[in-house]
Amino acid sequence: MESSQPRNKSGISNYFPLLSWLTLFFGFVLVVLHRFATASLQDVFTESFAMGSSSFALLSSSYFYLYPLMQVPAGFALDLWGPRKIATIAFLIMGAGTLIFASAVSFTQLFLGRIIISFGAAFIWGALLKVQGLYFSGRVFALLAGVGGVGASMGIILAGSPLMAGILNFGWRETIFLLAIFAILLLLSNLIFTKDSFNTPEVTRTVSFKEELQATLRGALVVLKDKASWLLFMCHFGIYGSYAAFLGVWSYPLLVGKAGYEISQASFFITFMGLSYMLGGPALGHLSDRFGEKRRPVLLLSSGTLTIFTAGLLLLPNFDSSAGFLIYPSLFALGFFTPSLILTMVLSRELQDFNYSGVAVGIANSGGFVGTALAQITVGFILERGWEGEFAGGIMTYPWPVFQQVIVFSVLLLIMAFVSAYLVKENK
Numbered sequence: 001m002e003s004s005q006p007r008n009k010s011g012i013s014n015y016f017p018l019l020s021w022l023t024l025f026f027g028f029v030l031v032v033l034h035r036f037a038t039a040s041l042q043d044v045f046t047e048s049f050a051m052g053s054s055s056f057a058l059l060s061s062s063y064f065y066l067y068p069l070m071q072v073p074a075g076f077a078l079d080l081w082g083p084r085k086i087a088t089i090a091f092l093i094m095g096a097g098t099l100i101f102a103s104a105v106s107f108t109q110l111f112l113g114r115i116i117i118s119f120g121a122a123f124i125w126g127a128l129l130k131v132q133g134l135y136f137s138g139r140v141f142a143l144l145a146g147v148g149g150v151g152a153s154m155g156i157i158l159a160g161s162p163l164m165a166g167i168l169n170f171g172w173r174e175t176i177f178l179l180a181i182f183a184i185l186l187l188l189s190n191l192i193f194t195k196d197s198f199n200t201p202e203v204t205r206t207v208s209f210k211e212e213l214q215a216t217l218r219g220a221l222v223v224l225k226d227k228a229s230w231l232l233f234m235c236h237f238g239i240y241g242s243y244a245a246f247l248g249v250w251s252y253p254l255l256v257g258k259a260g261y262e263i264s265q266a267s268f269f270i271t272f273m274g275l276s277y278m279l280g281g282p283a284l285g286h287l288s289d290r291f292g293e294k295r296r297p298v299l300l301l302s303s304g305t306l307t308i309f310t311a312g313l314l315l316l317p318n319f320d321s322s323a324g325f326l327i328y329p330s331l332f333a334l335g336f337f338t339p340s341l342i343l344t345m346v347l348s349r350e351l352q353d354f355n356y357s358g359v360a361v362g363i364a365n366s367g368g369f370v371g372t373a374l375a376q377i378t379v380g381f382i383l384e385r386g387w388e389g390e391f392a393g394g395i396m397t398y399p400w401p402v403f404q405q406v407i408v409f410s411v412l413l414l415i416m417a418f419v420s421a422y423l424v425k426e427n428k
Contacts, residue, residue, distance in 0.1 A: 017135035020193040021144070024087060024128040025151050027186050030094070030179065031121040032155025033163070035063050037176075038114075040164045044172045049107055062111055063118040068369030070122035075362030077123065078130050079355060080216045082196030087127040091187035093120030098180035102173050126361050129349060131194060133357060139289055142346050146285025149342045153278045219356035228351050229360055231420045233367035236344040238417030239303060241371025242310065242410040243338045245379040247273075248372075250406050253383070257390075257397025258316060259323040269331055276335030284340050295347040299421040302340030307414040309333040313407050317400060341368060347426065375413060379406050 038045075038060040045051045045059070078086050097116030104110040125148075132144050166175035223229055247270070255266035288298040309330045319326050348364040349357040386402030 016193045016195070017131075019189070020131055020135065020195070021128070023186055023189040023193055024083070024124060024131055025148055027087070027091065027124045027190075028128055028148060028151040029155045029158065030182060030186070031124050032152045033159045034094075034098075034114075034117050034121060034179070035067075036156055036159035037163060037179075038063075040159065040167060041172060044167065045110070049110070051107065055107060059107070059111055059114060062114050063121075064369065064373075065118070066115060067118045067122045068366050070119065071126070071362035071366040071369070072359060073362075074123045074126050075358030075360070076216065076220050078126050078358035079219070080213065083127040083130045083134070084190065084194040084196050086123050087190045087194060088187055090120045090123035090127070091183050091190060093117075095180045095183035095187065096120075098176060098183060102176035102180060125365065126358050129345060129361050130358055133349065133354060134196070138350070141350075142285035142288040142295065142343060143282060144285070145342045145346050146281035146283070146339060149281040149339050150278050153274060156274070216356070219353060220359045223352050223356050223359045223363065226352070228424050229348060229363045231424050232344040232348045232364045233370075235299060235303070235417045235420040235424075236341050236364050236367035237371035237374075238413040238415075238420065239306065239338060239341045239344075239371075240368035241375030242306070242413040242417075243334065244368075244372040245375040245406075245410065246334065249376050249379045250383060250403070252395050253397050254313070254316075254403060255327070256395045257392040258400065258403060259327060260321075261323075263393050263395065269327060272328075273331040273335035276332045277339055280336035281339035281342060284337070285342065285346075288343055288346075294426060295343040295350070296421055296424055296426040299340055299343050299347070300418060302337040302343075303414055303418040303421055305333055305337050307411055307418060310407060310414060311411045314404060316403075344421075347424065351424075351426070371413070375410075378409060382406055382409065 038056070042056055045056060051059070074086075094117050097113045097118075097120060099113075100116060101110060101113030104113055128148050129145065132141055132148075136144060163175065166178070170178075251270060252263070252266050255261050255269055256263060261269070284298055284302060288295045291297055312326065312330055316323060316326060344364045344367070345361045348360040352360040382405050383396075383398055383402060386398050386405070387396060388399060390397050
């Protein structure tokens with residue numbers, strides 16, 4: 001078992017730590033690309049596999065069956081075996097699943113391939129943060145985590161027009177096959193550059209595997225029983241649940257149906273929010289590092305700001321034709337401050353014994369997936385119950401009181417995030 005703190009990071013004489021981090025960063029880009037890749041494949045699958053909308057929705061959502069459930073087990077595996085072995089196996093599983101997906105001749109094979117991909121993908125983000133803890137100083141940890149989070153935006157972008165261009169020019173099977181090759185290249189890169197201990201010979205096992213397993217289990221139970229782990233779970237739940245519900249459920253109805261914009265204009269606003277998200281991750285991470293590695297003040301600032309600007313959307317009817325004066329700053333704030341959720345994982349890692357940080361990160365990270373699912377279901381129920389059969393620009397629209405209920409629900413989620421962050425004791 002390694003010591004309870006990461007080794008001294010001084011005297012780095014080669015680029016292996018950076019190359020290891022970059023390997024896992026691009027692995028995370030691939031993870032998110034796969035997550036959203038089916039959107040570009042809908043027409044192809046409808047034609048080639050005679051797939052209806054319900055079957056396609058089942059295929060698309062299958063990525064989220066195992067991925068969130070595996071976050072805590074993935075963290076446990078990373079704590080026990082280290083990022084080199086686990087990430088290598090994860091890339092192998094992703095590559096195998098991608099090959100099955102690319103060569104599928106039936107819906108069952110497509111479904112199986114996507115499930116296997118999601119299983120392997122579940123280990124990559126935790127491995128990235130584990131490597132950061134081994135290789136890099138805490139003074140830049142949150143900044144690097146924020147930059148790592150930009151990989152999510154890159155994956156979403158690549159899953160759109162670039163993936164579609166590849167499908168149109170080379171065919172869908174060939175394009176997906178290239179993703180399998182990329183996974184194998186990442187596997188080889190991880191084998192070369194990633195080590196489970198820093199700048200020292202590999203640790204020789206001085207205890208039996210059974211004893212090490214028991215020690216890791218005891219450490220994981222300590223993390224699971226720690227109130228701070230679940231407070232940070234709830235903080236991540238509230239911040240990302242509110243954001244995902246807006247982005248995925250009620251952004252277009254609000255922008256088109258109530259603010260009066262065309263669909264193309266609403267799409268621009270969503271892109272604008274995505275760009276501010278990419279800026280926010282590194283900026284907020286750097287800010288928390290500059291606070292002397294303090295994460296809680298930035299979480300409180302971010303969740304408080306998100307609460308204010310989300311509640312500010314209640315003023316939309318007062319702006320009439322000048323809605324942009326409210327929409328622009330509100331969406332910029334929602335995009336810029338939402339990446340603070342990364343700090344829930346950084347702080348969770350730092351509050352626990354380093355040897356068991358994988359489980360801590362897994363708990364905090366799973367809060368975002370649970371929050372997304374429950375928030376989107378709740379918002380969808382509110383909208384469906386209040387719909388009066390009206391459309392605007394082909395988008396379902398709703399009476400203003402319905403939007404008020406949705407905004408208030410989002411504000412309550414963000415207040416929960418703020419209170420959860422406030423209750424965490426950041427003693428380091």
